[in-house]
Amino acid sequence: MLEKSKLDRLAEVVDELTITERDFTGDDMPEVGQDIEKIPYFFAFTALQMCGTGRKVDGEVGCSRIWSRFYEKWCEDRHFFDPGTAAGTSYAEMEKVLDFSDRGLWVSDKDLYWRWQLHRGLGRHISTIPDFSFANMRIAFLEGFNYDPFEKKANLLRMILACRPERFVDNHQYGPVVDYHVMRLLIRTGVIPFQEAMQSKNMAMGERMLRESAFSAIVNLKMKTGKSYNQLDTLFWSTGRQICRPFKIRCRHCPFEQVCSNKSAIEIRIDTMNY
Numbered sequence: 001m002l003e004k005s006k007l008d009r010l011a012e013v014v015d016e017l018t019i020t021e022r023d024f025t026g027d028d029m030p031e032v033g034q035d036i037e038k039i040p041y042f043f044a045f046t047a048l049q050m051c052g053t054g055r056k057v058d059g060e061v062g063c064s065r066i067w068s069r070f071y072e073k074w075c076e077d078r079h080f081f082d083p084g085t086a087a088g089t090s091y092a093e094m095e096k097v098l099d100f101s102d103r104g105l106w107v108s109d110k111d112l113y114w115r116w117q118l119h120r121g122l123g124r125h126i127s128t129i130p131d132f133s134f135a136n137m138r139i140a141f142l143e144g145f146n147y148d149p150f151e152k153k154a155n156l157l158r159m160i161l162a163c164r165p166e167r168f169v170d171n172h173q174y175g176p177v178v179d180y181h182v183m184r185l186l187i188r189t190g191v192i193p194f195q196e197a198m199q200s201k202n203m204a205m206g207e208r209m210l211r212e213s214a215f216s217a218i219v220n221l222k223m224k225t226g227k228s229y230n231q232l233d234t235l236f237w238s239t240g241r242q243i244c245r246p247f248k249i250r251c252r253h254c255p256f257e258q259v260c261s262n263k264s265a266i267e268i269r270i271d272t273m274n275y
């Protein structure tokens, strides 16, 4: 369910852009070469938390702050992301790691509990696999990564492990990382026609259709432009976070301004429940 003419125009714009692939080093990322065998675990457990749990209210933290807090924990304790340690993490310990009260922010009880369970579940799962390695493992089978038909978090993790300088996996067969920034942009640019019914009647079905359309749009953009999924994700994710935001939208700074036909839809807010 894509608006083909809009997709073609968007592809022309994307094709003209110079986009540097992320190598997942730098801010909030483990340094290259240090504790090299532990780095994939940091990313596996942290990528697992790159998901929303529904609509947030002012002051409630999102997954980027949680990533940042995990990185601080990684700097303090390299064993925190060892599968055995993760499997035995207590609720109180996770509560301490994700305590943002010093900044006047908070994680809801439901969100905290769910993230704690994700962390422990993945730790338990990896601990049961003899001679585990990410290079030999189908990542989408791992606990916590295994319930999404579009493999958003699995693709993010594959991308990170494949594009880090260490090349933890040499398989570049990762797919699109379809998150709500990507969906919001594709709706606002008019590539995905938006229907009110999607939001009101059956949210789960509506969301599934939106995600499938967004997945298809990114696959098409890759074929039309020759850009990698890493480049496309870098473009859409950063534009969605910094420019085409749910609120305080900044169209004047947007690379898609000349083709965007749906700027009035600034109220659109998509929640990828649990993805």
Ligand code: SF4
Pocket: 185, 188, 189, 243, 244, 245, 249, 250, 251, 252, 254, 255, 256, 257, 260, 261, 262, 263
């Ligand atoms: S022009 Fe505005 S509404 Fe359209 S994609 Fe860019 S920021 Fe979003």
